[in-house]
Amino acid sequence: MRKYGLIGKKLGHSFSKRYFTEKFKNESIHDAAYDLYELESINELPGLLAKEPELVGLNVTIPYKEAVIPFLDELDEAAARIGAVNTIRISNGKTKGFNTDYIGFSATLSEFYTGAGKALVLGTGGAAKAVCVALQDLGILYTSVSRQGGNNALTYEQIDQGVLQKYDLIINTTPLGMFPDQDTVPLLPFQSITPQHYIYDLVYNPETTLLMQKGLDKGAKVLSGLPMLYRQAKEAWAIWQE
Structure with a gap:
């Protein structure tokens, strides 16, 4: 077996x-x-x-x-x-x-995002690291956002309308919004989200997170973490069979 x-x-x-x-x-x-x-x-x-x-x-x-x-x-x-x-x-x-997060994220982002090439990456854990390397390789400029800030990162409190005008891609790598805590959401000024924004939430359960719903309410394009998960599971299987 x-x-x-x-x-x-x-x-x-x-x-x-x-x-x-x-x-x-x-x-x-x-x-x-x-x-x-x-x-x-x-x-x-x-x-x-x-x-x-x-x-x-x-x-x-x-x-x-x-x-x-x-x-x-x-x-x-x-x-x-x-x-x-x-x-x-x-x-x-x-x-x-x-690291199949890198492959899964790169492939799905390329199909989803056609914006100006500036991203805010929410969170600084293992998934965020893969996302940041992928963004670098795709030529997309990014700034990290964390509770503490520092190391060229912004804090959530620093994200205002001016910041959101500069960054049209928001990527959530934190577990906020994941079942069973689906009523949690990253602290963003949602009134400043526009139809020009793309929100990619790596959370996959529920399929439409509160972050995604708040984006949809403002006309933003949204993507859940499910396609990335399928992609990286396929990659993992290929690696195990080598």
Whole structure:
């Protein structure tokens, strides 16, 4: 039996288990299973790998995309550049980290966004790192937004009408708005959102987040994290089969 799974802290919202379980069924892959592994701390990873010798592939989610790196034998080039891992391949007892967020985000953004090329990236975690490298590679200028600001980042309080006139793309990489906290939303001056704005919310559950709804109310174009998730799940599968 080839085992795959997802590691993270709270995994009640997992898309991956549903996606891969359906894939195995639809494609008559009978010797594979996908499970959820909730880890209280990333220090539990070596114990998990020892206990589950049939594991050949893992996805990594919040909050371990960066913390997992010291536990891996090797990183692929994109993951090393980004400084975050969301996919691990295990073969011959060796672990190698990859970042399919980068591929999933780049591909879906290119299909969605045709604006002026200036983005605000909300959040500074592992997903944000992949997003920022992708934006760089796509030639889109960006500024990060975090609660603390600093390091060329803005705070949410600094985002006003003037800032929103300069940036037509808003990307949410925070978990704000994700089930079961779907009534939460990043602190933005929504009265200054216009039909010229594009809002890409990496949250995928619910399919229309409060952030997206507030954008739609102002005529903005919006995209949920679901297409990115499908894309990066396909990439993860390809990596595990190599």
